[in-house]
Amino acid sequence: MNAISAVSENTAFNVARWRADFPLLAEQVYDKPLVFLDSAASAQKPQSVIDAVSYCYEHEYANIHRGVYWLSQKSTEAYEQARVKVQGFINAASEREIVFTKGTTEAINLVASSYGGSELQAGDEIILSHLEHHANIVPWQLLRQRIGIEIKVAPIDEQGNFLLEEFEKLLSPRTRLVAITHGSNALGTIPPVDDIIRLSHARGALVLLDGAQAVVHGPVDVQALDVDFYAFSGHKLYGPSGIGVLYGKADLLKAMPPYQGGGDMIKSVTFEKTEFADIPGRFEAGTPHIAGAYGLSAAIDYVSAIGMSNIARHEQELLSYATARLQEINSLRLIGTADNKAGIVSFELDGVHAHDIGTILDREGIAVRVGHHCAQPLMERFNITGTVRASFGLYNNKADIDALVAALGAVREIFD
Ligand SMILES: *Cc1c(COP(=O)(O)O)cnc(C)c1O
Numbered sequence: 001m002n003a004i005s006a007v008s009e010n011t012a013f014n015v016a017r018w019r020a021d022f023p024l025l026a027e028q029v030y031d032k033p034l035v036f037l038d039s040a041a042s043a044q045k046p047q048s049v050i051d052a053v054s055y056c057y058e059h060e061y062a063n064i065h066r067g068v069y070w071l072s073q074k075s076t077e078a079y080e081q082a083r084v085k086v087q088g089f090i091n092a093a094s095e096r097e098i099v100f101t102k103g104t105t106e107a108i109n110l111v112a113s114s115y116g117g118s119e120l121q122a123g124d125e126i127i128l129s130h131l132e133h134h135a136n137i138v139p140w141q142l143l144r145q146r147i148g149i150e151i152k153v154a155p156i157d158e159q160g161n162f163l164l165e166e167f168e169k170l171l172s173p174r175t176r177l178v179a180i181t182h183g184s185n186a187l188g189t190i191p192p193v194d195d196i197i198r199l200s201h202a203r204g205a206l207v208l209l210d211g212a213q214a215v216v217h218g219p220v221d222v223q224a225l226d227v228d229f230y231a232f233s234g235h236k237l238y239g240p241s242g243i244g245v246l247y248g249k250a251d252l253l254k255a256m257p258p259y260q261g262g263g264d265m266i267k268s269v270t271f272e273k274t275e276f277a278d279i280p281g282r283f284e285a286g287t288p289h290i291a292g293a294y295g296l297s298a299a300i301d302y303v304s305a306i307g308m309s310n311i312a313r314h315e316q317e318l319l320s321y322a323t324a325r326l327q328e329i330n331s332l333r334l335i336g337t338a339d340n341k342a343g344i345v346s347f348e349l350d351g352v353h354a355h356d357i358g359t360i361l362d363r364e365g366i367a368v369r370v371g372h373h374c375a376q377p378l379m380e381r382f383n384i385t386g387t388v389r390a391s392f393g394l395y396n397n398k399a400d401i402d403a404l405v406a407a408l409g410a411v412r413e414i415f416d
Helices: 003-009 011-020 047-060 070-090 104-119 138-147 164-170 193-202 250-255 290-306 308-326 354-363 376-381 398-415
Strands: 098-101 125-129 150-154 175-181 206-210 229-233 244-248 266-269 274-276 332-334 344-349 369-371 387-391
Touching: 011 308, 047 070, 047 290, 070 098, 070 244, 070 290, 098 104, 104 138, 104 175, 104 206, 104 229, 104 244, 104 250, 125 164, 138 150, 150 164, 164 193, 175 193, 193 206, 244 250, 290 308, 308 332, 308 344, 308 398, 344 398, 354 369, 354 387, 354 398
Parallel strands: 125 150, 125 175, 175 206, 206 229
Antiparallel strands: 098 244, 229 244, 266 274, 332 344, 344 387, 369 387
16 A cells, blocks of 8 residues: 555544644634634645745745856755746646746736737637636736737536536637636636637637646646646645746747746847747746745645645545535525535525624634635626635644534524
8 A cells, every 4th residue: 555545544633644734723813723714815834835935045045047156056956946846746748838927816917918918819719717716807808908809708507517518609710718717716616627628629729727726626737638828826735925837838838928028037138139038937037936936846745745636535525524514504505516616615694794704703713715705707697795715725624614614603693
């Protein structure tokens, strides 16, 4: 038996161990133990990630790609090793296909601006879905303002399922790009991305997946997906904020103009002409989040040692448990009960404003997200202004869900 399958045998025991790796989870709020159920907004960090960031600043910190001296060579090496680590983690064909960005938002803006700005023309169509985070809506609207593309929106049903057949009808000879979430942060829905990519490619359209949630909740293989662009953030993957990734197929990236200009993205500069660096450096103008790369690399080591499939299995267990327990609560309505979901539950409580629920839960030490979750069009689709969202990370356990359910029961009593 290998280490990974051994891990999955005794989940409760292992979760207790994983949980102990996260110092912040031992904090108390209002003298109560913290129950952290907002990992979809940003995950807590294991000690190894905190240590890696500190290690950089304590022992190896200098600017990268510039100095001939020892320290700069060390930090440059670590930065580039982090790129190779990311490459392995999502199974990209080459580390040159990994562009470091600030996060998912910047990665999508990069594609919209650079690819969209150079390859798309007025009248070209792109397809988004009703599940999208604002980060995968607004950059395309900015592009529409700039060059006059058309934006179409693939619908979902009442349960939050992505409607593949409706999507297929939207594909036309003018469709150039399909930009879809690989996991909804608000509902948890995981769209059928294999089919979406196959159908899009058959029509000659490229596909960008917003992987901010999906990369955290299960294994991702960009080559198996045959996806053209893939974006995610370090901070949701138990790594630091301020660093994220754009994966792009090498041929596509090579043909794309720079997104920002500055230092570290050039071969040579005169006032007449600048020659740009090759990929991925061409897209990394300026001093990047150097310590963040150390932290992201440590985060990938951390989740890889547990195994993304084990994390997925654990979160699916929590999802089933939470879905069943929440339905015990009088007049609680789950928003988003799609067939294929990540560990996220969104709901509303009849007659109680989401913000009031969030505030009452907070006094019990329970951290949930309330509001529109940066997905206002999605909320509109359900005729609501927001939900309460509990999202699970690898460190959550059934006791966290029991605490949530008990506190919601108390909320229900206050408002009945
Ligand atoms: C969080 C999130 C984003 C934005 O990520 P940033 O880290 O804020 O750039 C985009 N899409 C989804 C699905 C998300 O969950």
